[in-house]
Amino acid sequence: MSGVKLERIVKTYGDVEVVHGINLEVDEKEFVVLVGPSGCGKSTTLRMIAGLEEISTGKLTIDGAVVNRVAPKDRDVAMVFQNYALYPHLNVAENIAFGLRIRKEPKENIKKIVDEVAQTLGLTPYLERRPADLSGGQRQRVAMGRAIVRRPKVFLFDEPLSNLDAKLRTQMRAEIKRLHKRLGVTSIYVTHDQVEAMTLADRIVVMQDGNIEQIGTPMDLFLNPANAFVAGFLGSPPMNQIRATLATGASGPVAQIGNQQLPLPTLPALADANGQEIIVGVRPEFADIAVADTPDQIHINLDLVETLGSEALLHASLGDDSFVLRTGTLGKMEMLDNVTGFTIKPELIKIFDGTTGVAVAGQVQRA
Amino acid sequence: MSTSIDKSEHAQADDYLNAPQGRVAKVIEHLKRDWQIYLMLLPTVIWLIVFLYKPMYGLQVAFKDYSVFRGVAGSPWIGFEHFETLFSNDQFIRAIKNTFIISFYTLLIGFPMPIFLALMFNEVINQTFKKTAQTIVYLPHFISSVIIAGIVIAGFSPSSGVVNTFITYLGFEPIYFLTKPEWFRPIFIGSTIWQEAGFQSIVYLAAIAGVSPTLYESAVVDGASRWQMMWKITLPSILPTILIMLIIRIGNLLEVSFEMIILLYQPATYETADVVNTFIYRQGLLGGQYDLAAAAGLFNAVVAFIMVMTANTISRRYSNTSIW
Ligand SMILES: Nc1ncnc2c1ncn2[C@@H]1O[C@H](COP(=O)(O)OP(=O)(O)O)[C@@H](O)[C@H]1O
Ligand SMILES: [Mg+2]
Numbered sequence: 001m002s003g004v005k006l007e008r009i010v011k012t013y014g015d016v017e018v019v020h021g022i023n024l025e026v027d028e029k030e031f032v033v034l035v036g037p038s039g040c041g042k043s044t045t046l047r048m049i050a051g052l053e054e055i056s057t058g059k060l061t062i063d064g065a066v067v068n069r070v071a072p073k074d075r076d077v078a079m080v081f082q083n084y085a086l087y088p089h090l091n092v093a094e095n096i097a098f099g100l101r102i103r104k105e106p107k108e109n110i111k112k113i114v115d116e117v118a119q120t121l122g123l124t125p126y127l128e129r130r131p132a133d134l135s136g137g138q139r140q141r142v143a144m145g146r147a148i149v150r151r152p153k154v155f156l157f158d159e160p161l162s163n164l165d166a167k168l169r170t171q172m173r174a175e176i177k178r179l180h181k182r183l184g185v186t187s188i189y190v191t192h193d194q195v196e197a198m199t200l201a202d203r204i205v206v207m208q209d210g211n212i213e214q215i216g217t218p219m220d221l222f223l224n225p226a227n228a229f230v231a232g233f234l235g236s237p238p239m240n241q242i243r244a245t246l247a248t249g250a251s252g253p254v255a256q257i258g259n260q261q262l263p264l265p266t267l268p269a270l271a272d273a274n275g276q277e278i279i280v281g282v283r284p285e286f287a288d289i290a291v292a293d294t295p296d297q298i299h300i301n302l303d304l305v306e307t308l309g310s311e312a313l314l315h316a317s318l319g320d321d322s323f324v325l326r327t328g329t330l331g332k333m334e335m336l337d338n339v340t341g342f343t344i345k346p347e348l349i350k351i352f353d354g355t356t357g358v359a360v361a362g363q364v365q366r367a
Numbered sequence: 368m369s370t371s372i373d374k375s376e377h378a379q380a381d382d383y384l385n386a387p388q389g390r391v392a393k394v395i396e397h398l399k400r401d402w403q404i405y406l407m408l409l410p411t412v413i414w415l416i417v418f419l420y421k422p423m424y425g426l427q428v429a430f431k432d433y434s435v436f437r438g439v440a441g442s443p444w445i446g447f448e449h450f451e452t453l454f455s456n457d458q459f460i461r462a463i464k465n466t467f468i469i470s471f472y473t474l475l476i477g478f479p480m481p482i483f484l485a486l487m488f489n490e491v492i493n494q495t496f497k498k499t500a501q502t503i504v505y506l507p508h509f510i511s512s513v514i515i516a517g518i519v520i521a522g523f524s525p526s527s528g529v530v531n532t533f534i535t536y537l538g539f540e541p542i543y544f545l546t547k548p549e550w551f552r553p554i555f556i557g558s559t560i561w562q563e564a565g566f567q568s569i570v571y572l573a574a575i576a577g578v579s580p581t582l583y584e585s586a587v588v589d590g591a592s593r594w595q596m597m598w599k600i601t602l603p604s605i606l607p608t609i610l611i612m613l614i615i616r617i618g619n620l621l622e623v624s625f626e627m628i629i630l631l632y633q634p635a636t637y638e639t640a641d642v643v644n645t646f647i648y649r650q651g652l653l654g655g656q657y658d659l660a661a662a663a664g665l666f667n668a669v670v671a672f673i674m675v676m677t678a679n680t681i682s683r684r685y686s687n688t689s690i691w
Contacts, residue, residue, distance in 0.1 A: 050584075073587065073589070073591070077588065079585065079588045083579070083581055085581040085582050087599075087603070102589055
């Protein structure tokens with residue numbers, strides 16, 4: 001049971017508290033991604049798990065044992081750093097072997113393990129090279145290799161792909177995913193990139209300002225963000241958020257947006273809350289485009305059409321809020337410039353409290 | 368606005384196309400473009416010319432029968448006569464030998480010392496202790512050699528010095544350290560190390576500060592002890608600095624701090640203490656034989672030049688680190 005458990009973990013630097021008592025349970029073999037804007041405390045949390053930062057208060061358990069006071073080397077974790085942290089004076093083989101040599105593994109063993117890992121990562125031709133003579137992607141692989149050879153209970157990744165260009169990042173992302181499938185080691189991965197989080201994670205932990213905003217599977221978070229922050233963070237482009245007032249229309253609750261009315265799902269929570277300020281959340285891909293003769297549309301002012309090939313992004317405004325639509329281009333190219341509004345099924349709309357931003361009860365279901 | 372940028376870019380491109388290709392032309396082009404930078408370089412160049420290159424004119428007296436009255440230009444050439452005189456002089460041969468021995472030991476013991484100090488300082492966690500200790504070891508560097516020599520002489524004095532007080536306290540006879548040839552080198556080397564090691568450690572501390580902290584963090588997670596990190600990360604990371612310093616030291620190897628020797632030696636210890644520079648000082652300044660002294664100085668400089676070239680070449684070949 002080599003899971004990781006954080007209980008009311010707090011980190012303070014002097015008088016400043018940067019992580020505010022977070023709780024998180026990572027199951028064995030699970031791949032959990034901590035995601036959030038820069039400075040929200042992801043690295044600090046990860047470094048506390050690694051033992052590089054002292055835990056101010058709270059309880060950290062790895063594999064069933066409390067490790068608050070256990071030295072990093074005895075926690076049996078391996079960490080991959082953003083800048084790779086390769087030793088410039090050692091070649092690839094020596095870099096990969098570093099952890100094993102420190103632990104005084106027998107020489108033959110080391111050679112065998114290093115060769116094996118190099119094979120897995122496609123590094124065999126480069127074993128004799130120094131880090132300075134490698135490309136970014138290769139360096140990243142060496143850093144991964146160094147973590148893998150240790151066969152730790154837990155892998156920790158701190159933005160390992162941030163220094164790579166977009167194409168390489170996509171490629172390495174897939175490689176990390178494959179590796180995790182094969183090795184099945186509990187992994188905690190930090191990133192500020194929501195696409196990385198969505199693609200890699202079994203479960204995503206969204207953080208903001210030292211707090212956990214929501215924990216869940218990528219689809220959970222995508223469909224049912226717990227609050228407006230998570231809604232605005234995940235998805236690209238993120239969920240549209242339109243300020244509105246709750247009202248009662250002809251056939252149930254509606255959102256009054258200026259002089260337009262958008263039908264909302266019939267939720268008990270909305271029944272008696274007429275006049276309440278709300279934020280209506282509409283995923284850019286859940287809304288359908290409407291042209292002049294489409295009935296029951298919500299009108300928007302189209303500013304700009306970005307064509308991306310198979311898809312297009314329509315940038316528009318709705319009252320004071322900006323509004324983005326994402327739609328397929330197939331057979332619709334001529335329509336795009338004439339879009340006048342959108343329609344959406346009420347059950348695909350998310351509703352957030354206008355002041356707290358917390359999601360109003362009700363689940364969006366979509367297979 | 369964009370058109371004006373385009374124009375100037377075109378103009379520049381044309382400049383490149385039309386530019387004369389020769390070496391001199393390139394230098395002139397550089398001077399024109401970066402003249403502010405060259406202007407800042409100028410004071411140093413002037414300093415070098417005035418204090419280091421112009422005096423080289425006087426070096427020719429090494430090959431002349433120089434007299435103050437005839438002047439440098441007016442004195443007759445005599446070829447290598449001074450060098451022959453020097454190499455048939457036992458005192459000069461002894462001075463060369465002493466120079467090498469003292470230099471060698473100073474290098475052997477004195478060179479690793481600042482590295483060792485820097486590594487140790489790097490391990491100290493208590494900042495107050497670290498700062499205090501650093502100040503204490505830097506301090507002697509800022510004290511004049513005359514005072515250092517005074518301290519050494521007082522410390523080793525047979526009647527009142529701490530060392531002899533301690534020796535007599537243990538029931539032994541006092542030792543007249545500074546009159547004993549066999550004690551001169553240890554005392555000299557020890558005091559120069561005491562004077563300079565701390566200050567020299569600054570270079571290595573700076574190099575250590577430049578090592579990326581994530582290298583250590585990564586090593587900590589991998590299970591390295593502080594000792595292992597020192598050997599496997601810190602030391603290899605500052606190796607290029609160590610090699611550069613070594614090349615510089617070897618270049619200066621024959622420049623033993625002779626003012627310190629002059630302050631500490633006496634005729635009784637010439638046997639082990641007299642080095643080429645003190646020999647030059649006695650012959651030239653005290654004895655008035657400027658031509659002979661110039662010859663000895665030139666010899667010293669040529670040997671030093673060869674040594675620094677050799678050190679640099681070896682370092683470049685085996686570690687890809689070199690000054691030029
Ligand atoms: N050593 C430190 N001393 C003081 N504040 C720190 C220190 N390290 C990080 N912080 C602060 O803690 C917060 C979280 O930092 P970090 O965990 O690095 O954020 P990120 O989510 O970008 O990884 C930031 O506001 C940062 O300024
Ligand atoms: Mg970070």
